Amino acid sequence: MHKQKKLFVFSLLMFSFQLRADYLPWSTIEANFKKENLNSKALSHVKCFFEKHENTIFQKTLSNSPGTGNRCSGDSQITLDKKRVFALIDYTAPSNDRRMFLVDRQTGAISKMAVAHGKFEAGMFNTRLSENNNSVKHARYFSNDPGSNAPSSGFYVAGGEYEGKFGRSLVLHGLEDGVNDNACARTVVIHKHLMVTNSRAAIMSAGCPMVSKNYIDHVINLMKGSDEINGGVVFIYGPREAKWQQATCAGDFKI
Numbered sequence: 001m002h003k004q005k006k007l008f009v010f011s012l013l014m015f016s017f018q019l020r021a022d023y024l025p026w027s028t029i030e031a032n033f034k035k036e037n038l039n040s041k042a043l044s045h046v047k048c049f050f051e052k053h054e055n056t057i058f059q060k061t062l063s064n065s066p067g068t069g070n071r072c073s074g075d076s077q078i079t080l081d082k083k084r085v086f087a088l089i090d091y092t093a094p095s096n097d098r099r100m101f102l103v104d105r106q107t108g109a110i111s112k113m114a115v116a117h118g119k120f121e122a123g124m125f126n127t128r129l130s131e132n133n134n135s136v137k138h139a140r141y142f143s144n145d146p147g148s149n150a151p152s153s154g155f156y157v158a159g160g161e162y163e164g165k166f167g168r169s170l171v172l173h174g175l176e177d178g179v180n181d182n183a184c185a186r187t188v189v190i191h192k193h194l195m196v197t198n199s200r201a202a203i204m205s206a207g208c209p210m211v212s213k214n215y216i217d218h219v220i221n222l223m224k225g226s227d228e229i230n231g232g233v234v235f236i237y238g239p240r241e242a243k244w245q246q247a248t249c250a251g252d253f254k255i
Helices: 002-022 026-035 040-053 214-222
Strands: 085-090 100-104 110-114 154-164 167-173 191-192 233-237
Touching: 026 040, 040 085, 085 214, 100 214, 100 233, 154 191, 167 214, 191 214
Parallel strands: 085 233
Antiparallel strands: 085 100, 100 110, 154 167, 154 233, 167 191
16 A cells, blocks of 8 residues: 555656646747747746746635635635646736736747726726826736725736626735735736727726636636636736846745
């Protein structure tokens, strides 16, 4: 029996190694980003995160906030279980760009789509705002505070899906202390909105990354977790991350 257990563990390790071996080298993914004229600096932070934290155990912020059900409770730990596909959202780009990317590390495929950002104190359609407030086109202000309606940047791991006000929605667990760890309690989730098309967002959210109805199933099916495993990594690149040095990932992670 002991011998069988050793063989089973060895098989799992070999299977895990084979999965990693099947991934393309980062240089190939970087070349694909440059070919598509995408943000290769933002990608370098994702590469850093996987290289440093592939086996890290993160601490989840648990919450029983009204309206969240049991989505923010349960297991207090988060690991990187689904590594093949990750999402990168570049909030330094305007909302009339396709600035959300799903990247398949095995095939190199990149799905590009529009995504909306949180409004903070801005009026829904006000495009002439002070420097520190958000407009429909630009995300300037980020917050982790409940009730702020602002976007939060940094690294997340996707949770499970649920049926919300806008239909299928994907839970996000922020991994960074004081930066995005209130995301689940704030109900900052990925969901669809009619005023987000495939190529532009014409509305702001209450903090959620909102995508087109044509992409929501694609995003959730690739990124969602379950009761047994955590979902894919989501990296939101904002002004804070734009100041990071190339190929670093200096988030204040809850480990």
